[in-house]
Amino acid sequence: MDLSQAVTPLLVALFGLLTIGMRTISKRLEKVLAEQRPNGGSSMRDSIEAIRKEVSFIGTKIEEIDAQVRGRLELENGGYFMTDASGSCLWTSSVWSQLTGVSVEDARGDGWVRGILAEEREEVWSAWLMAVRSKTQFDKRYRTAKGTLVHGRAVELYDTNKRLVGALGVISPITVEHAGMSL
Numbered sequence: 001m002d003l004s005q006a007v008t009p010l011l012v013a014l015f016g017l018l019t020i021g022m023r024t025i026s027k028r029l030e031k032v033l034a035e036q037r038p039n040g041g042s043s044m045r046d047s048i049e050a051i052r053k054e055v056s057f058i059g060t061k062i063e064e065i066d067a068q069v070r071g072r073l074e075l076e077n078g079g080y081f082m083t084d085a086s087g088s089c090l091w092t093s094s095v096w097s098q099l100t101g102v103s104v105e106d107a108r109g110d111g112w113v114r115g116i117l118a119e120e121r122e123e124v125w126s127a128w129l130m131a132v133r134s135k136t137q138f139d140k141r142y143r144t145a146k147g148t149l150v151h152g153r154a155v156e157l158y159d160t161n162k163r164l165v166g167a168l169g170v171i172s173p174i175t176v177e178h179a180g181m182s183l
């Protein structure tokens with residue numbers, strides 16, 4: 001995996017989380033604005049309104065960057081996915097959906113498990129839960145529901161306070177020539 005392949009998924013996660021944060025801040029500021037009474041001149045209300053506009057502008061820019069990065073991921077070979085801190089799927093790329101046979105919408109929550117070959121589902125699910133609970137990387141070879149042999153990997157994502165916020169992962173098809181190699 002080259003540097004751009006490693007960095008791009010992290011940018012998706014970062015901007016996705018920032019977008020959620022900006023929306024939360026904007027909603028809180030709107031509530032404060034609704035509770036303020038105008039007192040003329042350059043009031044606290046005016047200051048808060050200026051902050052809200054800045055937050056809105058930044059949020060729009062973050063959403064634009066997020067869309068660009070996600071678009072780039074759609075062009076990559078691997079099937080990318082992002083989860084929340086409990087391991088529930090938040091997002092998958094269309095490549096992930098093609099490899100597993102599970103739609104992007106149906107993958108949300110625990111729906112992604114349907115993309116694993118039935119005979120291997122319990123083993124992969126157990127390995128995933130162990131990685132989530134122990135806050136360690138997930139690294140496993142398995143077959144998708146469509147029969148494609150893949151290498152699934154995921155790393156934890158932490159915020160600036162070192163709090164676990166989710167995981168970012170990829171499933172990559174394993175070709176016959178790579179199947180015997182250590183990945």
